[in-house]
Amino acid sequence: MSRERGPRLWWPGRPSRDLAAAAAGGFVFSVALGLASVVLPLLAVRSGYSGVAIGLLTALSAVTQMASRMVLGPVMRVFPDWTLVLGACVTLALSSAAVAVSTALVPFALAQALQGVSRACFWTGSQTHVVRGDGPSVGALAAVNLVSGVGLLLGPVAGGVIGEHSLRLALVVGAGAALLGVVPAALLDRLPAFRPPADRVPGRLWRRPGVSSGCWAGMTAGAWRGLLGSYVPVALSAARLSSTTIGTLVAVANAASLVGSAVVGRLRDTALPRAFLVGTLAAGLATAGIAVA
Numbered sequence: 001m002s003r004e005r006g007p008r009l010w011w012p013g014r015p016s017r018d019l020a021a022a023a024a025g026g027f028v029f030s031v032a033l034g035l036a037s038v039v040l041p042l043l044a045v046r047s048g049y050s051g052v053a054i055g056l057l058t059a060l061s062a063v064t065q066m067a068s069r070m071v072l073g074p075v076m077r078v079f080p081d082w083t084l085v086l087g088a089c090v091t092l093a094l095s096s097a098a099v100a101v102s103t104a105l106v107p108f109a110l111a112q113a114l115q116g117v118s119r120a121c122f123w124t125g126s127q128t129h130v131v132r133g134d135g136p137s138v139g140a141l142a143a144v145n146l147v148s149g150v151g152l153l154l155g156p157v158a159g160g161v162i163g164e165h166s167l168r169l170a171l172v173v174g175a176g177a178a179l180l181g182v183v184p185a186a187l188l189d190r191l192p193a194f195r196p197p198a199d200r201v202p203g204r205l206w207r208r209p210g211v212s213s214g215c216w217a218g219m220t221a222g223a224w225r226g227l228l229g230s231y232v233p234v235a236l237s238a239a240r241l242s243s244t245t246i247g248t249l250v251a252v253a254n255a256a257s258l259v260g261s262a263v264v265g266r267l268r269d270t271a272l273p274r275a276f277l278v279g280t281l282a283a284g285l286a287t288a289g290i291a292v293a
Helices: 019-044 052-074 079-099 103-131 138-163 167-182 182-186 211-228 231-238 245-266 269-292
Strands: none
Touching: 019 052, 019 079, 019 103, 019 138, 019 167, 019 182, 019 231, 019 245, 052 103, 052 211, 052 231, 079 103, 079 167, 079 182, 079 231, 103 138, 138 245, 167 182, 211 231, 211 245, 211 269, 231 245, 231 269, 245 269
16 A cells, blocks of 8 residues: 655654654664664773773774675665665664673674774665655655664663663663664665666766755764764763763754754755754854864
8 A cells, every 4th residue: 555645744644564664663773773873982981981982983883884885786786775774773783782792802893893884784775665665765765864863862871870870781672672663664665676777877876966065064963973882971971970860961962953953954956055054053063062062
């Protein structure tokens, strides 16, 4: 049954089983990812790692995410997108479980690398799957992103609250949440793997209007997200705030990001360059303000 083609963006009409599964998977994965983004740096601090070491470990996660995205195009011509979503949930569970078992350097590095791979596979696979489904792709994508955003609010708070008792236990819970994402992933429609069009011209995408601006905006957002998962929890921990407070503050940052996305989605195209400028300045100044505060 096709979805209603209405103007609503947060949930496009009556949800299909596939859209409901995609949204549920995004929620569960985001909860597990948000939890790990707070607990991993806090556990690293308490295990004696320096701020520089934590930054390098977080950078390792970003490097593996970028490297994974570079090869996902050919991979998705062999494996359907739903398998990437399912594999990402398992990979994220292994990432949290590795540090729950041991806080030595190798498990920490392995955890960050696996988390980078899981992020790349999940967001690419899930968003591609939603866009390929029947009905209006914009509304479906907005619905999944909204539900995923809610998960990014609950995950850090849950990690902080559980971390008051045990940070390792919080990671175990996060690993269990990630494994739970296998269920909705298995319920996604079995869409075939990609087949590249015969008339495709290499490089055409980069010449489309707005692509370069979107890439620069994505770079800024990625830098902010990296700091939120490393420097910010470390700085707040140095200020002797409790893990519950740190998790709540990270959730507030994620909430602000969600609100900002909703606002930008309603702007005219001519206003987007100014929105990028304001967002970049706000991210930089606010991050610098954490050190001062």
